[in-house]
Amino acid sequence: MQARPLLITISLLLSALWGGFLGYRHLSGGISFLDSLEASLTDLRSKVIGVREPPPITSIVAIDDQTAADNGYPLNRATLARVVAAVTSLKPKVVALDLLLVDPGPEEGDATLAAALQQTSGVIAAAGVFPKETQAVGSDANDPLASIPTAGKMLLPLRRFSDVAAIGVVNVATDESGTPRFIPLISRGGERVDASFPLRVASLALGINPAFSPGSLALGDRHLPTDNGQRLPITFYGPRGTIPTFSATEALAGTLPAKAIEDRIVVIGSTVTGGGDVFPTPFDPVLPGVEVMATAATHLIAGDSIIRDRNVRLLDSLVALALPLLLISLLAWRRSAIGYAIIASVALAWAALNIAAFAHGYWFSAALPIAAALPPVLLFGAAEIWIDRRRAAHFAAQSDLLQRIEAPGLSEWLARDPNFLAKPVRQNAAVVFVDLSGFTGLSEAIGATNVRDVLSDFFEIIDEAARSHGGAVTSFMGDGAMLLFGLPRPADDDATRAAACAVCLCERMRPWLAGHPTAGARKIGFKVGVHGGPVVASRLGSGDRQQITVTGDTVNVASRLMEVAAEQGFELALSAALMKKAGPDSAPLHSGQLEGPARARIRGRNKGIDVWLWRGHPL
The missing domain is CATH 3.30.70.1230 (Nucleotide cyclase, GGDEF domain)
Known part of the structure; x- marks a missing residue:
């Protein structure tokens, strides 16, 4: 075979193997080296789409700086009980405490808080402590729990609180920058299997028990696709305060607006400066953790979470296989201004489709096609330049020979x-x-x-x-x-x-x-x-x-x-x-x-x- 046809054949074969390898690893979520790039591109897409107005489902009552200044921090259980009672009086669907109540406090305050929680449909927070940052998961496709990592230790609320309120696990899955990308909907610890905090809140608000199948969550007639490990992909409506947020001082003063509480989910949590429970997001470098939980609960009820399930990952894998083949074929076909324009058009069309899909609730990978296409295309281009230089050297030698004759x-x-x-x-x-x-x-x-x-x-x-x-x-x-x-x-x-x-x-x-x-x-x-x-x-x-x-x-x-x-x-x-x-x-x-x-x-x-x-x- 001549050099260039052989180069094209080898390049197409190797690019197919490379794209297929990355696609296979992507299906199981096993290419963590792309997470940083994907995180940056996801943030970029979020900013391109811009701030969205959340559906009127959830409100936040924040233990903020004013509350801490007036009542001390952390709030004592008796004061917290007054906040819960004030919210309950405005008839919310669910009152959810994004607070870890794992240690006993003064008996009177604990009893008062337990009594307040007993008067409402409530959820209180638990957390899992994992021995490793990344956990290995099972691979049984018929068992929806097989891919759920097991916590080494569970931080559970006091029994007196868990007897009067449901338990929800507040763990989130973050990327390398600390941005929450997923909510694990199920957590395991020892012999326990617990729903996540947002899922428990949504379940109580809808009055429906969740049902899992591989890659899917059902809440009655709502069917929500899930990613590997029964995780819910999460995007954000905007910066802090995008979900209606009110100070706990308003609850203590009895000035909460009834329309913002009645028939809604109310999440109570800390937003105190320096409290530590904050996360960077595309819209806000210090989004409170309580707003992360409120956002996930809203997604579950409104059904507006972004979709990244096995079908989406499968399409990602097909793109990772096809895109480098297409680009190399175009390079091999037309190495001219027209050819490069076509290649640029293909890349721009893919980027536009990716952003449009993200805007419509589908999270297709942006990093995977880049990683699949860029190395083969660059290597192919470099090899063509090398062959061109060899050909030029050959022609120069022939020209020199001609000059001699x-x-x-x-x-x-x-x-x-x-x-x-x-x-x-x-x-x-x-x-x-x-x-x-x-x-x-x-x-x-x-x-x-x-x-x-x-x-x-x-x-x-x-x-x-x-x-x-x-x-x-x-x-x-x-x-x-x-x-x-x-x-x-x-x-x-x-x-x-x-x-x-x-x-x-x-x-x-x-x-x-x-x-x-x-x-x-x-x-x-x-x-x-x-x-x-x-x-x-x-x-x-x-x-x-x-x-x-x-x-x-x-x-x-x-x-x-x-x-x-x-x-x-x-x-x-x-x-x-x-x-x-x-x-x-x-x-x-x-x-x-x-x-x-x-x-x-x-x-x-x-x-x-x-x-x-x-x-x-x-x-």
């Missing part, structure tokens, strides 16, 4: 115009032929390996001479070569440069042959012919294998001039036509012996031509 101007012209010479072109040019004399016998004597070494040096000399004079080596022919001056376009100095190149070849070939250990001993010589005139330039071949070539009488004459030079005992023969354009006073020609013009017979032609003969000074 073709003149720089010609290769650059081909790069700019791929159709150059797709059709034959007739134009003027200067042609140089060079050939080794006696090389056939040398080849038979020295063997193939030594022949290759000799030819390699020979071709290097030709290539350097052509490049330095702006010519193009159009072909190497065994022990000879043809050089062309006049492509891609003819120039006024083509003849001058061709003559200079021919002299340069002679000056380079002579010492090289003389000093070569093999060629020098066998008296190998060379000959050069130069002519100028009209030629036909074209490409020969098809498909990926083409070469530039020139044909015509000018080419034939230049080739025959090598014979003229050899017959006359000179190194170089130049046609008078070329010398007329180059000028006999051309500086390179004065470095040796120049004779002419003289009439010379050209093999294959009826008429001879005038030529100039040149040879360099012997070493």
Whole structure:
């Protein structure tokens, strides 16, 4: 397979495995390393949606700073009993004390509070103490209690209070920042199984016992999806005070508004500054714990809690599997502005759908698709960049090779115009032929390996001479070569440069042959012919294998001039036509012996031509 198709295939496979792995772990809630990112994105979505007005179900009577200043803190049981009695007199549905009454107080005060609780439908708080921050849970899908962690110790209210009021556990599940995200609806401690504080409140308010099934809670005809571990996902209506809150001093003074209490759930709890029972939320860095409990109870009764159950997690997992595959496919399909725009549109569409779903009560993970898609896409992009760089290096090497074979101007012209010479072109040019004399016998004597070494040096000399004079080596022919001056376009100095190149070849070939250990001993010589005139330039071949070539009488004459030079005992023969354009006073020609013009017979032609003969000074 080619590199890029293989990369795409491997990337799609690995992204599917990565997304599938994360999705599988997400179904069981086992990817805690994403919790921090998910918490931040959840807070962001909450802020985008904004503050909501809670349904008129719950009110809070707060033991606030004013209450503490007037009555001391913590409130004694007798004063607390007066608050409960004042609230009860306004006929609430449930009075819930978000206070831990685990230690006995003065007998009179405890008795008074127990008597006050007996006069209403009441709930009092308990709490579980867990030995670890994270508890392992069971996996029995048919047992709704299998995933409930067990507390090492339960902080239960005094028996005299629990005899007259229901018990509800006030534990919450927070993220790393301390923000409450879930309310465990059931808690276990030893042989006990207790409902949460909000669930006990909602159950009493509705007069219905809760019924659990895996992933679901039923309160009569209300069916509420639950997350792993029978937890209720919780969102917040707004900052502190969003749920109607009144001071306990108003209850003690008898000034509570009846409409805010009658037929409502009333949660009594502490909001004293420095009391410690506060939580950070998207809307408020110090939301009182009593408002967290009141919010959860409202969710249960109104049925407006956000849904994050197994079905939602399953869709999350499918997105984690599909999104990286889609993005990698788009990257592989169109690496252009249009392709990147489509990818950005997909990402924005997913974000918009995620926020819209959150606004409509569905908590789809935002962190999971990012974690599933970002690493594979970045790795795929990095791998493509690496392949592109390797391809660029390959093309650079090929370009360098082309530069070594073709003149720089010609290769650059081909790069700019791929159709150059797709059709034959007739134009003027200067042609140089060079050939080794006696090389056939040398080849038979020295063997193939030594022949290759000799030819390699020979071709290097030709290539350097052509490049330095702006010519193009159009072909190497065994022990000879043809050089062309006049492509891609003819120039006024083509003849001058061709003559200079021919002299340069002679000056380079002579010492090289003389000093070569093999060629020098066998008296190998060379000959050069130069002519100028009209030629036909074209490409020969098809498909990926083409070469530039020139044909015509000018080419034939230049080739025959090598014979003229050899017959006359000179190194170089130049046609008078070329010398007329180059000028006999051309500086390179004065470095040796120049004779002419003289009439010379050209093999294959009826008429001879005038030529100039040149040879360099012997070493």
